[in-house]
Amino acid sequence: MSVTELSDVLGVSRQLIHRLLKIYLEEGLVQKLGSSPRTYYRLIEAGNQKKETNIHIPEEEANFLKDHFLYISENGVRYEGIEAMTLWCKRQKLPLEKTVHEFISTRKKYLAYVDPMGIISGLDKIKNTKGFESIGLDELYYQEFYAIERFGKTKLGNLLHFAKQGQNKAMMKEITDAIKPSILTLINKLSIDAVGFIPPTIKREVQIMHVIAQNLNLSLPRIDLLKVRGQIVVPQKALNKLEDRISNARSSIIVSEKRVFDSVLLIDDAVGSGATINETAIKLKQKGICKHVFGFAITGSFKGFDVIQEV
Numbered sequence: 001m002s003v004t005e006l007s008d009v010l011g012v013s014r015q016l017i018h019r020l021l022k023i024y025l026e027e028g029l030v031q032k033l034g035s036s037p038r039t040y041y042r043l044i045e046a047g048n049q050k051k052e053t054n055i056h057i058p059e060e061e062a063n064f065l066k067d068h069f070l071y072i073s074e075n076g077v078r079y080e081g082i083e084a085m086t087l088w089c090k091r092q093k094l095p096l097e098k099t100v101h102e103f104i105s106t107r108k109k110y111l112a113y114v115d116p117m118g119i120i121s122g123l124d125k126i127k128n129t130k131g132f133e134s135i136g137l138d139e140l141y142y143q144e145f146y147a148i149e150r151f152g153k154t155k156l157g158n159l160l161h162f163a164k165q166g167q168n169k170a171m172m173k174e175i176t177d178a179i180k181p182s183i184l185t186l187i188n189k190l191s192i193d194a195v196g197f198i199p200p201t202i203k204r205e206v207q208i209m210h211v212i213a214q215n216l217n218l219s220l221p222r223i224d225l226l227k228v229r230g231q232i233v234v235p236q237k238a239l240n241k242l243e244d245r246i247s248n249a250r251s252s253i254i255v256s257e258k259r260v261f262d263s264v265l266l267i268d269d270a271v272g273s274g275a276t277i278n279e280t281a282i283k284l285k286q287k288g289i290c291k292h293v294f295g296f297a298i299t300g301s302f303k304g305f306d307v308i309q310e311v
Contacts, residue, residue, distance in 0.1 A: 002040050031077065057082055061100055068107050070155040072162055080155075103151055110148050110302075117189070119143055119182050122300045126274040131242035136281030137266075137274075138292045141186065142300035143179045146270060157299050160208075160269060167206040175208075176215035179298055183216065186265060190294055194261040196223030196284075198268040198276060201252070208269055223264060223289070225280065226254040245275035255283045263292040271297040 003021070007014045021041055024030040033040045057065075066081035071088045073079065079087055085103065089096045113120045120142040126132060144156040153161060156178060163171035186192065195218055197209045213222075239245045253276065264284060268277050274295075281293035 002038075006041070031075065033075070057097070057100060061104060064104055064107075065100065068155055069103065070158045072158060076166075106148060106151060110145055110154075113145075117182065117185055119186075119296075120145065120300070122271060122274070122295075122297070125301070125303055126278060128303075129242065129273070131246070132274075132278065133246075134282060136278050136283075136285055136293060137295050140271065140274065140277070140295040140297070140300075141182070142271065142297050143182055144299050145302055146299035148302070154299070160298055164204075164208050164269070167204065169206060169211055172206075172208055172211040173215055175298060176212050179212075179296075180216055183218075183265070183267070183296060186294065186296060187218070187220065190263055190265070190292075192220065192263050192265045192294070194221045194223055194259070194264045194290070196225050196264055196266045196280070198266060198280060199225050199227040199253075201227055209267070212267075212269075221259065221261070223261075223266075223284070224255070224257045226256060227252050228254055242273055242275065245273050246279060249276040249279035253280050253283060255280070255287055255289065257284075257287075257289050260288065261290045263294065264290045266293060266295045268295065268297045269299070271295070271300040274300075 001009075003014050003017050006017045010017070021030060021032075024041075025032060029044060031042045031044050033042055062082045065085050069081060069084050069088075071079045071084035073087065082100075085100055086096055089099050092099075115121060122140040122142050123135075123137060126135060126137070126140060144154050146157040146160070147153045156175070159171050159175050159178075162168060163175060187195075197213050200207050200209060239248060266277055266280055271277060277295045277297070281295065284290050284293050
């Protein structure tokens, strides 16, 4: 029911309804559905309500979870930190305290790959993947891994997945805020004088790279990149062989840029195999548009040929 419906049925003010609902939300007795101006509240069944627990999670661990763990329920409700981990453990039928320690240990193992700039180098992954005839990228960076072992998508990986699938501009803005400092640092450190955004394959009403480009609002020239489609659209994530992905990128990415630059930064949402961003870099160099090409992805796979099919 909506606040208005509750107010009419109970014969009390909307202000009182709002105050009570705030308490019930905090106690886990009701669930909030939708967003303003269409917000509704649903009573949570007794068996699914929050239960007090004697398990104590130290503040340091709770803060780590807040920074690194995100869970979005099947009903589209977002949870972070210890609350998210509690719900995830309940769903997976796992003990909370032990799982928290295991998550922190696993997460720290992946954080060891983060360099002093706060980003991850992914070029070795491409170099060590059999199938690439040549490497056009001078370096490739990720803001974050898309997923980690056992626990699945990282916090940023989750944001990217649901931002794209749900066409959620607020999440896209949140992603932009997370990656902008790293991009500005790279632009300064690498003396970047132009940027390019990898174009999408699938038509969507809201294209995440278009929104991120607008939110970044970079003052640098933008490389003219286009992705042409055949009679049947074949997205990269539908291809399971590396050679097919390379062929797809080679035939679909069009570089129509005429200007000449020294160093270009290519920005993509997710790098699985790396075929698209690498083939784009090769074309830029072959056409003499620039001497150096660097890649940056919001998320990337950990190692080898990994197909990120969800995004």
